[in-house]
Amino acid sequence: MNIRTRTLMLGGVAWTLLAAAAQAACPAMTVEDMKGVAAGKYPQQYELSEFQSLANCTLAFSENPAIGDLNKMIRGNPALPPLAERLPEEPLVVVPYASIGRYGGTLDALSNATEAGTSDFLSTRHVNLVRYSDDLQTIVPNVAKDWSWNDDYTELTFFLRKGHKWSDGAPFTAEDVKFWYDNLALDPKVNEKPKDYVLVGGERMTVEAVDPQTVVFKLPAPKPGLLAHFATSFAQGFQPKHFLGQFHPDVNPDADKRAQELGFENGYAVIMSYFGNSDWTDTPSPMLNAPDKVAKMPADALPTLESHFLVRETTEGRHFVANPYFFMVDTAGNQLPYINEQDELYANDREVRLLKLINGEADYKSQSLQLSDAPLLLENQEKGNYSVQLKPKIAMHAISFNTTSEDPAKRAVFGDLRFRKAMSIAINREELNNAAYFGEGTIQQYVGFSPAPEFVDPKWLSFATEYDPAGAKALLDEVGVVDKNGDGFRDLPDGSPLVLNLQFATQGIAGQVVELLGQHWSEVGIKSTVKEITPDEYRSAQSSNQLDVGLWEKGQPLGIIMGNNELWVPPFENYFAHRVGMLWAEWVDSQGAKGVEPPDYVKQLIADINAFQSTPSGTDEFKALGARLVENMTGNLLFIGTALTPDPIYHSNKLGNFPEFKTASYEYYRTFPYRAHQWYLDE
16 A cells, blocks of 8 residues: 655654545445545546545555465466556546445356357456446446547547556556457458448558557547447457467467467467457357367466456356456455356256246346246246346347348348338237237337437338238238238249248247237238247358348447447348348448349448448438438338337346346446446345
């Protein structure tokens, strides 16, 4: 502890006095009781110097008494130096919600399978350069100490924490940000296609490491939404250069030799084993990717800046321990996280997950829970010693028809707007709301933005949402989808049967919703089959262009869309979400060399979203571009909306500092705004 002193002579005796700033211990503040200390620059957190100045104290740090034993579970980590050498010089001081927590325990979590339904749990240990505060409006520092934009939003500078370290004790610097961008995000041998968020209007940025604590993103055009991307995305803007760089040929000339010593073909093979070919941070580790080589590899998993480190992984689940170098402390100086370990169990079957939840076998769950699960969960709260919050969603259950189906007859029908409109107005949304959503939904068409900004003409919110089975039948007749064989169901124009295969996963949509959709469509003569499959099976079928109908949640707020154009460019989202027009995407990616050329309105969407992201927010041009995006997306019914509804959020009553959530949403990255690092187990 750095205590200031002064010497005072009294009666010829020198007395050493603590300076006024250190005479009192720092107040162990909480959000509920700030003890008279003023808020800082950002809500519910301070930089160390800011906290000490406002609280008029010097903060003394203390560590988890079990941290040495936890560190021994991280293969490859050296013995721990003192805490003062593990924390940054300027740690992030976190104000807990209700109380200073206690160390210990294991957070139990349920996911679906490897890389399926895992983001909910991942978000509890997640960090990024910045994040949204729990008001879901204010972006605050996280890994970065602060940031600044230039006047025209073409330069974004992040200021990092001096002395910040990776989970293995190696320094974290601006070079790790530059390495992630130059050598991973833009390297086609790692990521075949750059993600939109690393580009601006399709053009790359330049990332400059000015000094160890300063990194600058230089953009070819304005993109103010880039900051919101880092505040919400699972994709972290940094990777450990000291670790992965030893296997990258652009960093280490001996990368392939180093890899071959471990039994790999080349350095890229090692990188893929650790990092995968994705920015998804739950990619399996070498414990699954290279189990025959893992003992020779330098560590079981990548060094991390997150609150917990992966120490065990099987096809049945994973186990994590607290990161001994984590960069956050509470207002009493305790290094976070409070919770020692995290255990993740895979349960792909919905009924099994629900049984475990009502038995109190998990501490937190939201992902893959649907509103239809709420009655059972609510009924068993006291028995299972847990609580359920019902909170509004940002995304809604949405439907898409495969406009680039491999079946030419289906492609022609699904690509006809009259068919898509018929299928929309054939849905009895009032019945859907009452039967599947318990009357809690707000019927609405999918408009791309959620909630709808002011530039959305209200007519689009209700476009083609009226229940009109007669109108639907008339439109289907126009398209030539009529009953040609007299069996009571409509056929394709060429006379072949039309059967919609409604495959769904409960992670993305409730089974009762899908069954009602099938029933409504059968009432206008469209035959369908309903089959529940796993999320992995669903995504595989979607990626291989085998789905007739897309069935998943969809929607994003304006702030996120400003930094990520996924919803507006074929296939209109990523592998983990709701996509359509896979062959349009192939045409766009290949610049017309492969795939199917999209219609003009889709090309307009691509042009408009790029212009929209670079246009100053709130201007007339910005509003006009936004309005046209909505008109082209909604008017063409690429995605058909149902209703905005609440969803359950489950947490154990023994989980301390668990706040009231504002939404049940993936879009702000689930628990990330709610600071799971300060949760604790009160057992």
